């Protein structure tokens with residue numbers, strides 16, 4: 001009995017410690033909220049486009065477009081012979097620069113946005129202290145794709161750098177072992193230089209469900225594809241119109257694609273043999289009108305994808321009224337299609 005009492009006392013003690021810890025955290029969060037709302041108030045006076053991104057949107061969009069990158073370069077000035085660079089990166093088409101600005105604001109303004117030409121734009125967070133903000137976000141709103149495994153390995157590397165271990169040969173070996181299990185693994189140069197390295201264990205992410213509609217919207221703002229297919233057919237107007245919504249991912253995320261099918265209650269799994277990708281594929285008109293459109297009406301897409309969605313929705317409306325069975329209606333749908341996706345100026 002006495003032993004039991006001690007045991008429970010100990011638990012109670014550690015519970016109350018935990019609670020205190022929570023209180024501290026909550027207070028910190030409140031402070032952050034206060035200061036960020038101040039920042040927002042200030043911004044509101046200068047710009048009206050300031051929107052509050054949902055944190056799950058940011059996670060979903062990162063599942064689609066984000067990279068946790070680690071780069072090692074030979075450097076004679078370092079005692080280890082290697083310089084380590086780390087970064088969180090979103091690399092988008094130039095037309096999505098405004099969305100990157102919003103994401104930067106969401107992260108409290110850390111990091112930099114740069115154009116590399118007139119085609120692409122990068123958001124990058126490189127310093128360890130600023131990456132702490134990024135890491136806190138993804139701890140709280142975890143990625144749902146296998147990219148989460150990259151994030152876990154990335155965190156270990158940030159930790160090594162934080163402890164200054166990256167200034168030692170040991171530390172560099174640890175970083176190379178972690179990098180070997182991340183993204184595309186090691187470059188040929190690194191494989192040559194560290195031929196005996198044993199890659200670190202990589203977690204397999206098991207996603208059971210889509211946690212939040214805003215995750216879906218973030219993911220679809222990056223990876224979603226709204227497509228109008230017009231093919232020749234023996235109809236009165238000589239053509240058949242099909243509306244397709246799809247999300248393509250590497251085969252490693254097949255479970256996530258299956259989760260989309262159950263979450264959205266429509267679509268099918270496309271798994272072309274001989275390829276390393278899978279698709280969530282919605283082609284049935286009822287699936288488009290009753291499932292896909294209502295979700296994106298309630299939770300709007302952001303960035304350039306929203307424009308494609310709006311065009312797609314026009315085509316949906318035309319098809320609902322059977323306009324695609326007339327020459328004039330078909331012409332209108334062709335015109336919509338000609339300005340969508342990569343053809344959009």
Ligand SMILES: [Ca+2]
Pocket residue numbers: 063064065223
């Ligand atoms: Ca992607």
